[in-house]
Amino acid sequence: MIAPRLQLQHVTKRYADVVANxxxxxxxxxxxxxxxxxxxxxxxxxxxxxxxxxxxxxAGEIHWNGLPVHVRSPQEARELGIAMVFQHFSxxxxxxxxxxxxxxLSRRVSLQEVTEGIRxxxxxxxxxxxxxxxxxxxxxxxxxxxxxxxxxLADPKLLILDExxxxxxxxxxxxxxxxxxxxxATGCSILYISHKLDxxxxxxxxxxxxxxxxxxxVCDPTEESTASLSRLMIGAEPPRLLHRAPRPGxxxxxxxxxxxxxxxxxxxxxxxxxxxxxAGEIVGIAGVxxxxxxxxxxxxxxxxxxxxxxxxxxxxxxxxxxxPRARRRLGLHFVPEERLGRGAVPTLSLxxxxxxxxxxxxxxxxxxxxxxxxxxxxxxxxxFRVKAPGPAAPAKSLSGGNLQKYIVGREIDAAxxxxxxxxxxxxxxxxxxxxIRGELLALRDAGCAVLMVSEELEELFEVSDRLHVIAKGRxxxxxxxxxxxxxxxxxxxxxxxxxxxxxxxRGSPGEGT
Amino acid sequence: MIRxxxxxxxxxxxxxxxxxxxxxxxxxxxxxxxxxxGKDPVQGLSVFLVEPLRxxxxxxxxxxxxxxxILCALGLSxxxxxxxWNIGAEGQFLLGAIGGGGLALWVTAGELAIxxxxxxxxxxxxxxxxxxxxxxxxxxxxxxFHASEILVSLMLVYVANLVLSYLVFGPWKDPHGWNFPQxxxxxxxxxxxxxxxxxxxxxxxxxxxxxxxAAWLFTFRTYRGLQLQVGGAAPAAAxxxxxxxxxxxxxxxxxxxxxxxxxxxxEAAGPMGQLTPHVSTxxxxxxxIVAFVGRLHPLGCVLGSGLLSMFxxxxxxxxxxxxxxxxxxxxxxxxxxxxxxACDTLIHYRPRWTSTR
Numbered sequence: 001m002i003a004p005r006l007q008l009q010h011v012t013k014r015y016a017d018v019v020a021n022x023x024x025x026x027x028x029x030x031x032x033x034x035x036x037x038x039x040x041x042x043x044x045x046x047x048x049x050x051x052x053x054x055x056x057x058x059a060g061e062i063h064w065n066g067l068p069v070h071v072r073s074p075q076e077a078r079e080l081g082i083a084m085v086f087q088h089f090s091x092x093x094x095x096x097x098x099x100x101x102x103x104x105l106s107r108r109v110s111l112q113e114v115t116e117g118i119r120x121x122x123x124x125x126x127x128x129x130x131x132x133x134x135x136x137x138x139x140x141x142x143x144x145x146x147x148x149x150x151x152x153l154a155d156p157k158l159l160i161l162d163e164x165x166x167x168x169x170x171x172x173x174x175x176x177x178x179x180x181x182x183x184x185a186t187g188c189s190i191l192y193i194s195h196k197l198d199x200x201x202x203x204x205x206x207x208x209x210x211x212x213x214x215x216x217x218v219c220d221p222t223e224e225s226t227a228s229l230s231r232l233m234i235g236a237e238p239p240r241l242l243h244r245a246p247r248p249g250x251x252x253x254x255x256x257x258x259x260x261x262x263x264x265x266x267x268x269x270x271x272x273x274x275x276x277x278x279a280g281e282i283v284g285i286a287g288v289x290x291x292x293x294x295x296x297x298x299x300x301x302x303x304x305x306x307x308x309x310x311x312x313x314x315x316x317x318x319x320x321x322x323x324p325r326a327r328r329r330l331g332l333h334f335v336p337e338e339r340l341g342r343g344a345v346p347t348l349s350l351x352x353x354x355x356x357x358x359x360x361x362x363x364x365x366x367x368x369x370x371x372x373x374x375x376x377x378x379x380x381x382x383x384f385r386v387k388a389p390g391p392a393a394p395a396k397s398l399s400g401g402n403l404q405k406y407i408v409g410r411e412i413d414a415a416x417x418x419x420x421x422x423x424x425x426x427x428x429x430x431x432x433x434x435x436i437r438g439e440l441l442a443l444r445d446a447g448c449a450v451l452m453v454s455e456e457l458e459e460l461f462e463v464s465d466r467l468h469v470i471a472k473g474r475x476x477x478x479x480x481x482x483x484x485x486x487x488x489x490x491x492x493x494x495x496x497x498x499x500x501x502x503x504x505x506r507g508s509p510g511e512g513t
Numbered sequence: 514m515i516r517x518x519x520x521x522x523x524x525x526x527x528x529x530x531x532x533x534x535x536x537x538x539x540x541x542x543x544x545x546x547x548x549x550x551g552k553d554p555v556q557g558l559s560v561f562l563v564e565p566l567r568x569x570x571x572x573x574x575x576x577x578x579x580x581x582x583i584l585c586a587l588g589l590s591x592x593x594x595x596x597x598w599n600i601g602a603e604g605q606f607l608l609g610a611i612g613g614g615g616l617a618l619w620v621t622a623g624e625l626a627i628x629x630x631x632x633x634x635x636x637x638x639x640x641x642x643x644x645x646x647x648x649x650x651x652x653x654x655x656x657x658f659h660a661s662e663i664l665v666s667l668m669l670v671y672v673a674n675l676v677l678s679y680l681v682f683g684p685w686k687d688p689h690g691w692n693f694p695q696x697x698x699x700x701x702x703x704x705x706x707x708x709x710x711x712x713x714x715x716x717x718x719x720x721x722x723x724x725x726x727a728a729w730l731f732t733f734r735t736y737r738g739l740q741l742q743v744g745g746a747a748p749a750a751a752x753x754x755x756x757x758x759x760x761x762x763x764x765x766x767x768x769x770x771x772x773x774x775x776x777x778x779x780e781a782a783g784p785m786g787q788l789t790p791h792v793s794t795x796x797x798x799x800x801x802i803v804a805f806v807g808r809l810h811p812l813g814c815v816l817g818s819g820l821l822s823m824f825x826x827x828x829x830x831x832x833x834x835x836x837x838x839x840x841x842x843x844x845x846x847x848x849x850x851x852x853x854x855a856c857d858t859l860i861h862y863r864p865r866w867t868s869t870r
Contacts, residue, residue: 303753325754342753345743345746346747348743352739355739355754356754366735367736368734368736368739370734
């Protein structure tokens with residue numbers, strides 16, 4: 001019998017006060033697509049870092065092709081033939097895509113060769129990627145593409161993918177799956193980390209479920225139902241969302257024929273975008289990242305003030321020239337896509353991070369009432385069930401999902417009249433995602449106008465009342481979610497729509513408007 | 514072989530210990546240096562570490578030298594926390610000396626009747642205005658033309674030096690001063706009030722401590738202070754929150770310029786009592802080290818100022834008592850800063866001893 005490609009036994013890793021991995025066993029056969037399923041904080045990331053040599057286990061054995069190994073560093077892992085696509089990217093902002101990829105390769109090759117390699121792989125897997133672009137100009141989705149292509153370039157024997165599909169169109173997910181299956185057929189093993197149960201059931205051969213650092217079970221996902229997988233993962237079925245019929249009120253947020261040149265040479269120009277969001281409805285914007293979402297959101301939040309005053313209308317007032325604080329005072333709150341560094345300052349405490357968007361604990365002369373601030377933070381932590389040591393914990397000490405709950409909580413707690421939210425559940429586990437979506441629906445029912453930009457179609461279909469698609473800086477007409485199909489939205493995501501489609505296309509760019 | 518592994522969270526212990534470890538390393542290097550120069554290391558070290566602390570008079574001298582260091586370092590810490598790299602406190606200090614000295618000269622030449630305590634606040638205002646104006650040039654160039662504040666602030670130090678030289682060699686030269694490049698001695702009334710008879714420590718020291726307390730409250734207890742820190746630590750978060758980067762830039766540069774200017778005014782009016790080309794002994798540059806040794810924290814700046822003052826005084830003593838070159842002070846300052854930056858690595862990384870393969 002052939003030795004397993006990778007076998008872990010009794011792997012344990014403790015941090016100061018938590019056991020991240022407790023006696024974990026994992027076996028991956030050659031050519032197997034093996035899912036690792038678990039909530040945030042279940043120990044998936046730690047386990048992958050141990051395999052990849054970025055973290056040392058306190059105990060346990062690792063066998064690679066039947067031989068015991070000690071993977072001391074990612075360098076050694078790569079030499080063995082292990083490649084990884086991290087959920088949190090390890091890219092240098094100031095370098096180009098090709099330079100970043102070059103840095104990650106063990107072999108000595110020229111930049112020219114790498115550039116060509118990237119072009120080839122990107123074309124092969126249908127990923128649009130310009131090797132010459134500096135990474136800081138890329139959106140989150142595009143950065144992930146860099147990581148995927150970088151991993152593919154090393155021709156690995158084991159490829160670890162951490163939530164890779166969140167940034168792809170349904171069609172592209174199909175293509176990626178086809179590629180992964182093809183890759184697996186050549187004998188490459190794939191460790192696939194995801195919280196999307198449907199994907200795991202379509203793609204993976206085996207599935208190891210983690211909860212609280214322990215292995216809860218190993219199963220064949222094709223023989224399980226979504227509900228049974230969910231039970232293994234969180235010990236319960238995912239909570240059902242309470243979805244009342246929308247009762248749209250007056251228009252709360254509107255864009256009128258917004259056109260803007262691109263902010264830098266790698267940005268996306270916005271082309272005559274018209275949009276209306278009414279009180280009491282959730283409008284979703286689908287699209288592959290890098291199609292103008294960042295630019296659109298900056299205009300809506302007030303970080304980008306290049307728009308004409310009248311192009312952005314908030315509760316009937318022109319606010320195109322007013323900054324984020326002025327818009328917040330009018331009732332517009334915004335949850336950005338990047339949590340650390342934009343939505344929160346990593347080194348400041350949770351309580352201090354409240355002050356980015358909340359001013360209730362300020363006293364005359366800008367004096368900070370620390371008692372009130374701490375109480376306010378503690379209230380949000382409790383209400384949104386954020387797992388955190390307390391209001392004094394620095395933002396960067398929280399897991400991505402918990403920080404996201406805190407940031408979303410911070411904005412929802414402000415009782416906004418308009419909420420613009422980008423990627424509300426990106427990289428967040430099933431339980432937390434359901435909670436966040438539930439809160440968004442509750443906010444809508446309370447009469448708030450919600451605009452949600454997301455790359456997860458499942459989420460958009462679940463929560464939105466109307467859907468737009470953004471592609472190449474243009475916004476499609478809206479379609480009522482119950483009338484929309486996955487195929488139609490997927491096609492729109494490639495920029496293919498006619499203005500007549502969707503029926504109620506408002507502000508269609510006719511002559512003279 | 515030693516490898517450095519990232520810690521899951523920054524170590525609080527190392528954060529506190531790092532300056533002490535750096536100080537020990539500096540002492541060790543100093544001892545070796547004394548040995549290499551053929552001096553008794555015990556005697557040499559005691560000149561730097563014990564002598565400056567012996568007796569009330571010695572302590573008052575430390576307070577005297579600490580005063581400009583504290584004021585400059587407080588302003589610089591504020592700048593560095595907001596990611597504005599002002600390294601030209603020396604120039605702002607010199608302009609403050611010119612402003613404060615000029616005011617004292619005007620009072621002296623006009624033989625105006627004024628009491629010391631009435632002149633004290635005027636001196637502060639003159640120094641602050643001159644220092645802030647000098648820093649405003651940096652802010653303006655950075656704001657309007659995106660000029661690097663590092664280069665501009667540093668270059669302006671040399672310009673400030675030339676302005677001072679022009680004044681004391683030219684229009685402000687004492688007509689009865691045998692052509693020495695210095696102004697006439699200022700009137701008694703313009704001196705900074707002294708705290709005790711026979712000691713040079715003056716009212717500037719308690720003023721600096723008051724500013725320390727104010728800086729501490731401002732940085733950690735006010736919205737404005739928080740905005741500055743957010744702008745420094747995460748510019749994207751500041752944009753998201755709607756905190757103005759321009760207003761932060763102006764605030765920190767004007768504040769640090771004003772504080773350095775006040776230090777310069779005190780120095781001209783206080784211990785010196787006249788303007789010469791040598792009104793500063795590099796306080797503005799030494800304050801950069803103070804700010805980092807003090808962890809960019811106001812209270813740390815006070816402690817760091819005390820330490821660096823010991824080095825300054827020890828350097829003078831080493832020259833006269835042990836016959837060592839005065840340049841040693843600079844060497845020790847440099848070693849201390851390097852050792853500190855090296856030790857700071859340990860806050861975020863922990864060493865691991867691994868056997869070589």
